[in-house]
Amino acid sequence: MKLTPLVERRIIYIVLFVAVMLPLIFPIGWRTEVSTHARMAYDLIDKTHAGKVVIISFDYDPSTMTELHPMALSMIEHAWSKGQKIIVTALWPQGPQLADEAFEQIKKTKFPNKVYGEDYVNLGYKVGGMVSIQAMGRSMQEVFPEDSSGLKYEDIPMLKNITTLKDVAYVSSLSAGDPGMKNWIMGAHDMFGVAVTGGTTAISAPGFIPYINSQNQLVGLLGGLKAASEYESLMGVVGPASVKMDAQSVAHLLILVFIAIGNIKVLVAKRKKSQQEQEVTNG
Amino acid sequence: MKKNIPLLIVLVAGLLVIFSEFIPHRPFSMITETLENWFMIISGFAMLLGQISLIQVNSAKVRNKDENWVYYLIGLISFAVMLITGLLWGMDKTAGILGHGEGIKTWLGLKPFDYLFENVYQHLSATMFSLLAFFIASAAYRAFIIRSFESNLLMITAVIVILGRSSFGAMLTGWLPDSLSWLHLPKLTDFIMEFPNSAAQRAIMISAGLGVIGSSLRIILGIERSYLGSDE
Numbered sequence: 001m002k003l004t005p006l007v008e009r010r011i012i013y014i015v016l017f018v019a020v021m022l023p024l025i026f027p028i029g030w031r032t033e034v035s036t037h038a039r040m041a042y043d044l045i046d047k048t049h050a051g052k053v054v055i056i057s058f059d060y061d062p063s064t065m066t067e068l069h070p071m072a073l074s075m076i077e078h079a080w081s082k083g084q085k086i087i088v089t090a091l092w093p094q095g096p097q098l099a100d101e102a103f104e105q106i107k108k109t110k111f112p113n114k115v116y117g118e119d120y121v122n123l124g125y126k127v128g129g130m131v132s133i134q135a136m137g138r139s140m141q142e143v144f145p146e147d148s149s150g151l152k153y154e155d156i157p158m159l160k161n162i163t164t165l166k167d168v169a170y171v172s173s174l175s176a177g178d179p180g181m182k183n184w185i186m187g188a189h190d191m192f193g194v195a196v197t198g199g200t201t202a203i204s205a206p207g208f209i210p211y212i213n214s215q216n217q218l219v220g221l222l223g224g225l226k227a228a229s230e231y232e233s234l235m236g237v238v239g240p241a242s243v244k245m246d247a248q249s250v251a252h253l254l255i256l257v258f259i260a261i262g263n264i265k266v267l268v269a270k271r272k273k274s275q276q277e278q279e280v281t282n283g
Numbered sequence: 284m285k286k287n288i289p290l291l292i293v294l295v296a297g298l299l300v301i302f303s304e305f306i307p308h309r310p311f312s313m314i315t316e317t318l319e320n321w322f323m324i325i326s327g328f329a330m331l332l333g334q335i336s337l338i339q340v341n342s343a344k345v346r347n348k349d350e351n352w353v354y355y356l357i358g359l360i361s362f363a364v365m366l367i368t369g370l371l372w373g374m375d376k377t378a379g380i381l382g383h384g385e386g387i388k389t390w391l392g393l394k395p396f397d398y399l400f401e402n403v404y405q406h407l408s409a410t411m412f413s414l415l416a417f418f419i420a421s422a423a424y425r426a427f428i429i430r431s432f433e434s435n436l437l438m439i440t441a442v443i444v445i446l447g448r449s450s451f452g453a454m455l456t457g458w459l460p461d462s463l464s465w466l467h468l469p470k471l472t473d474f475i476m477e478f479p480n481s482a483a484q485r486a487i488m489i490s491a492g493l494g495v496i497g498s499s500l501r502i503i504l505g506i507e508r509s510y511l512g513s514d515e
Binding site: 005008009012013016017020030031032033035036061062063064065066093094096097100101126127128131132134135138142143148149150202205206207209210224226229245246248249250251252253254255256258259261262263266 | 316319320322323326327329330374375376377397400401404405406408409411412413416417419420421423424425427428429438441442445446448449450451452453454457469473476477480481484485488
């Protein structure tokens with residue numbers, strides 16, 4: 001029976017759908033091995049002293065939430081467990097709302113005593129990407145005269161000693177594209193010497209690896225859901241990334257199976273064609 | 284005049300920013316600071332421009348009853364709903380024209396804008412991105428075919444990286460002795476990403492950087508004028 005390309009495509013879609021659904025309903029519990037880059041990012045946060053103020057920049061929107069939101073949850077939890085104070089910024093317009101959701105979730109489940117303005121603050125979205133980062137290097141207050149709720153910069157207790165970007169211990173950018181991590185590397189690290197780490201989608205990760213170099217332009221990198229689950233396993237928690245990683249692993253395997261079937265199909269077709277040609281030449 | 288004044292502004296602004304990189308002192312530092320503030324303000328207006336353009340383009344398609352005009356209408360209605368709910372009751376901690384809408388908040392659990400953002404927009408947006416997985420699976424089936432040396436190389440690399448980036452890959456070669464640990468799939472994947480991939484990425488980045496310098500100079504010197512409009 002010969003299947004048309006349309007039918008083949010539909011079969012692939014259905015099989016993939018089922019293969020992704022099943023591990024989400026019945027988790028397998030495969031363990032993820034921790035990569036060097038994930039450990040570097042973890043170590044930066046782990047070794048930053050308590051009381052230090054850090055920036056987590058929510059440079060993504062809901063389309064990439066599946067990969068980047070688990071990283072945000074883990075990094076907030078990790079930074080708070082180490083007693084760090086978090087400034088939220090966003091180079092993407094939907095970032096501040098996603099940040100609010102993440103902080104609410106962590107506050108509710110693990111850190112109910114954290115206080116807005118003392119342990120964390122959401123400074124909101126700023127247009128301009130690289131230019132606003134450069135401006136933060138001159139004055140944070142000029143770029144963010146008030147937080148996302150309209151509270152004045154000078155009235156926020158944890159920002160008393162933060163005048164420029166140079167006063168923060170590190171920047172972690174959770175980046176889905178441009179503007180994002182690249183701007184933080186070029187602005188925060190290359191211009192003002194602030195350590196930059198962060199996470200990105202798996203598809204963008206290869207483009208950031210050259211920045212992990214001897215100049216420490218980027219301190220570690222979380223690339224996609226796998227790295228998010230690695231971070232969770234470093235923290236010793238089973239979070240959303242670990243749960244979804246089973247489904248992703250099965251999908252990867254299935255894609256390999258599809259590649260093998262595609263090659264076998266082409267091979268068989270080629271063999272049939274050469275046999276037919278031989279028959280024609282033999283008369 | 285209409286053409287020369289914008290060209291002159293671009294030339295002066297461009298040269299000032301370049302000079303300020305080499306002479307980070309007054310007056311250049313001050314001028315650049317002002318230009319950066321202007322940039323942020325103008326970028327804000329670009330968002331407004333985008334919204335106006337969205338309304339114009341979509342309403343024209345609905346008016347002319349173009350193909351699939353219903354979708355454009357749904358787009359416009361969705362835009363209006365988000366805009367109105369945001370303006371009336373605000374979002375998160377910010378108040379709207381009618382305040383915080385405590386009554387409606389008690390009923391929905393969230394402000395209407397936040398409710399729609401969390402329960403509709405987020406899921407639709409994530410779904411659109413997730414659809415990529417289906418296209419990737421279908422494309423892999425049709426495109427990763429062994430035909431030549433190059434395609435062989437591509438497929439072998441892809442297989443290693445796909446396996447190395449899954450939990451299954453680590454299990455598959457986890458039993459290897461220390462002397463053969465370099466064959467462990469996650470390690471092989473890291474090697475591919477850190478060396479051949481980084482080398483290629485650096486080459487692309489350097490070429491792109493040179494391209495940016497070239498096109499910036501063309502704009503500053505007035506050779507590239509497409510930003511002035513289609514007639515230029």
